[in-house]
Amino acid sequence: MVMEEQCDVAGCSNPKVRTIGRKSVEKIFTLNTKGTKAHLCKEHYKQYKKATKKDRELDRLNWV
Numbered sequence: 001m002v003m004e005e006q007c008d009v010a011g012c013s014n015p016k017v018r019t020i021g022r023k024s025v026e027k028i029f030t031l032n033t034k035g036t037k038a039h040l041c042k043e044h045y046k047q048y049k050k051a052t053k054k055d056r057e058l059d060r061l062n063w064v
């Protein structure tokens with residue numbers, strides 16, 4: 001029997017597709033687990049990528 005690992009975001013029970021360093025994920029989501037890594041499902045990984053991209057764009061637009 002294979003136990004599928006789940007997304008670490010609080011309230012989410014989707015299977016994880018990505019493992020990311022916890023620090024950057026913690027800025028965006030509340031995580032259920034402790035440790036140095038965070039597991040994200042497809043949906044949350046998408047949101048994570050979007051959120052981190054937005055951060056970078058905001059930095060770039062700082063001169064406005």
Ligand SMILES: [Zn+2]
Binds near residue numbers: 013014044
């Ligand atoms: Zn999730």
